[in-house]
Amino acid sequence: MLDNNFFDFNPKLLELAVKVEYDCKENFAEIEEIAEYNGAKVLSAFINNRVGESCFYGSSGYGYGDTGRDTLDRVYSEVMGAEDALARHNFVSGTHALSVALFGVLRTGDKIVAITGKPYDTLEEVIGISGVDGKGSLKDFGITYNQVDLLEDGQVDIDGIKNAVKGVKVAYIQKSRGYTLRPTYTTDDIAEMVKAVKEVSPNTIIMVDNCYGEFVEKCEPTNVGADLIIGSLIKNPGGGIAKTGGYIAGRKDLVELCANRLTCVGIGKDIGCTLSQNKEMFMGLFFAPDVVANANKTATFAMELLTRLGFECFPKRNEKRGDIITAVRLGNEDLITAFCQGIQKGAPVDSYIAPEAWEMPGYESKVIMAAGAFNMGASIELSADAPIREPFAVWLQGGITYTSGKIGVMLAVQEMISRGLISL
Numbered sequence: 001m002l003d004n005n006f007f008d009f010n011p012k013l014l015e016l017a018v019k020v021e022y023d024c025k026e027n028f029a030e031i032e033e034i035a036e037y038n039g040a041k042v043l044s045a046f047i048n049n050r051v052g053e054s055c056f057y058g059s060s061g062y063g064y065g066d067t068g069r070d071t072l073d074r075v076y077s078e079v080m081g082a083e084d085a086l087a088r089h090n091f092v093s094g095t096h097a098l099s100v101a102l103f104g105v106l107r108t109g110d111k112i113v114a115i116t117g118k119p120y121d122t123l124e125e126v127i128g129i130s131g132v133d134g135k136g137s138l139k140d141f142g143i144t145y146n147q148v149d150l151l152e153d154g155q156v157d158i159d160g161i162k163n164a165v166k167g168v169k170v171a172y173i174q175k176s177r178g179y180t181l182r183p184t185y186t187t188d189d190i191a192e193m194v195k196a197v198k199e200v201s202p203n204t205i206i207m208v209d210n211c212y213g214e215f216v217e218k219c220e221p222t223n224v225g226a227d228l229i230i231g232s233l234i235k236n237p238g239g240g241i242a243k244t245g246g247y248i249a250g251r252k253d254l255v256e257l258c259a260n261r262l263t264c265v266g267i268g269k270d271i272g273c274t275l276s277q278n279k280e281m282f283m284g285l286f287f288a289p290d291v292v293a294n295a296n297k298t299a300t301f302a303m304e305l306l307t308r309l310g311f312e313c314f315p316k317r318n319e320k321r322g323d324i325i326t327a328v329r330l331g332n333e334d335l336i337t338a339f340c341q342g343i344q345k346g347a348p349v350d351s352y353i354a355p356e357a358w359e360m361p362g363y364e365s366k367v368i369m370a371a372g373a374f375n376m377g378a379s380i381e382l383s384a385d386a387p388i389r390e391p392f393a394v395w396l397q398g399g400i401t402y403t404s405g406k407i408g409v410m411l412a413v414q415e416m417i418s419r420g421l422i423s424l
């Protein structure tokens with residue numbers, strides 16, 4: 001039981017945390033069961049693909065014959081239930097990996113339809129939904145974009161999807177909620193979307209932004225028919241250990257097109273030195289199922305605690321989790337600032353810094369981000385961010401250990417209490 005040996009929590013908050021944790025028991029057991037399943041999946045992929053010491057040497061220059069790189073791709077493919085994969089430190093972010101996948105697959109005259117509503121903020125400029133013409137978006141290359149809006153309850157519009165995807169090149173799904181309060185889609189939801197698309201348009205490529213979704217469930221979208229999934233290695237699959245990078249996994253022919261876009265035609269996956277990043281990428285993937293479980297326990301604890309304090313949380317108590325996020329509708333900027341600065345106070349790194357909202361590149365409004373992480377900006381580590389705009393909610397995710405995640409969440413609440421913004 002957490003006491004005030006090392007921190008100075010309001011005694012009522014300490015008491016409340018005990019009750020909250022008790023209420024989380026069943027959820028925690030389920031999270032651990034999923035971690036065991038995914039841990040076994042990852043371990044067997046390491047064994048089946050003969051991961052050995054030689055995989056960790058890394059390479060420089062062209063990186064010809066880098067066995068670590070090639071083995072990591074095979075391990076990722078097996079774990080994701082895909083034909084092939086491209087896991088590289090060269091992806092500078094999740095957005096970059098998504099952009100490579102989009103430009104890799106789409107050609108002038110093609111159409112892309114987002115079937116889960118408007119994509120994540122940073123994708124807007126990539127696609128050309130916002131931003132200035134002439135900077136090299138998909139739109140500049142003559143690729144047209146359309147979207148199927150969500151129904152009022154946040155679920156996808158299956159009839160609308162069937163009407164919109166006939167003959168289009170790419171149907172685009174975003175699993176996680178992004179900076180919205182719509183539900184995160186589970187793999188079962190995605191299976192239904194896949195079925196709807198393939199029924200009317202069997203050749204349409206189904207691409208899934210899988211950011212924050214990896215290892216939260218027993219299956220990945222590729223296990224239920226998605227053609228291509230994309231994610232960031234400073235989120236779930238990097239396990240808090242990979243220093244940077246991203247991955248693309250899916251159909252072999254499509255992964256080849258993506259590799260040709262990341263490097264160039266004629267080179268594809270054959271070149272690309274790994275410097276000294278291989279070991280961290282392997283170790284990160286190995287740790288990922290358990291680290292994701294810690295993040296999910298943190299997210300569940302936060303949801304229970306903040307729900308009890310009267311804030312609306314997403315997902316709600318009995319909703320199935322599809323990602324590691326808990327979104328909390330705090331209602332105003334003061335609460336958001338207190339919450340984020342409280343989270344930062346509990347960070348193992350940069351705890352003494354107070355984050356402020358600023359105009360981040362790629363985002364349409366000011367954003368405040370609390371992230372005191374070993375890897376800069378890594379949101380598999382406990383982090384909270386919020387665009388300063390309606391609905392004045394904060395998106396909380398990560399926690400590579402549950403203890404630090406729980407303490408971080410409690411410090412966020414403590415900060416709101418200390419500033420007189422809430423009372424217990």
Ligand SMILES: *Cc1c(COP(=O)(O)O)cnc(C)c1O
Nearest residue numbers: 093094095120176178209211232
């Ligand atoms: C994090 C995230 C991305 C990519 O963001 P980066 O900061 O570029 O890694 C894309 N889509 C969703 C839903 C995300 O959560």
